[in-house]
Amino acid sequence: MADPNKRPIIIKKKVVGHGGHHGGAWKVAYADFVTAMMALFIVLWLLTSNEKVRQAVGGYFRDPIGRGKSPGTSMTGSGRDMSVLKDDMSGLKEKLKSVIKLIPHFEQLKGNVELTITEEGLRIELIEDSKGIFFESGKPQPSAIGKELLVALAKELGRLPNRILIEGHTDAQKYSGLDTYSNWELSADRANEARRLMETSGLVPDQVAQIRGFADQDLRNKQNPEDPSNRRVSLIVSYLDPPKHLALGGLESKIQQAPQRPEINPATIPVAEQTQKPAH
Secondary structure, X not given: OOOOOOOOOOOOOOOOOOOOOOOOHHHHHHHHHHHHHXXXXXXXXXXXXXXXXXXXXXXXXXXXXXXXXXXXXXXXXXXXOOOOXXXXXXXXXXXXXXXXXXXXXHHHHHHHEEEEEOOOEXXXXXXXXXXXXXXOOOOOOEOHHHHHXXXXXXXXXXXXXXXXXXXXXXXXXXXXXXXXXXXXXXXXXXXXXXXXXXXXXXXXXXXXXXXXXXXXXXXXXXXOXXXXXXXXEEEEEEOXXXXXXXXXOOHHHHHXXXXXXXXXXXXXXXXXXXXXXXXX
């Protein structure tokens, strides 16, 4: 017979529910949803953006560290501006004008700097006066004002992936220095001195594509060959995709335009001319 004073043992099992309002699984799903929505908005924004923006964004994902030549591309270096195409040359021209205005001696040189958009690119001409404002008279070394301007331009042009061409020009007055040194050497040396200074002031290695020395063969003022304005150094910011006939700096087009020599048929040459020996 059971003891009436002994109570039965009752075991209660508490069932704990999972996934209620205290669960964290919904956070993962919500984060995935937000990420997907953000990706959708970025795609919609890119579809309505212009070509330059799409290239810059795409370039970033190809090269996020920026080891190339343009931000996120393989064109310049880290932190560099986008390339200057034909449609952008006018914008670069205005940008450089504002940079030149900040030079301390701007009032002395504002009439001697000319920016022109040409078939080759943006041409920046440093035009001399009778006193020699940018280069010392008869010497390849730039003056103090010339150095200020070249350094300022190098800092801006060094932000671009575009190649730079540098030209040196002289007037028709014969060089009065050494017999072995002429306007050819002077024009080339001035262009080369400009290159050296600019490469140490902002231009990246190999950004200068060509150094040209024209002497007095490309006069600015052809009516007055000895006019001081014929003495100048020109910087050309070339297009990234220039016309094919300008691939060699215009040389190819000049060759194509050169008159062709008529072909000579040996049969039409008199026998006396064929057998004649040149005089020694």
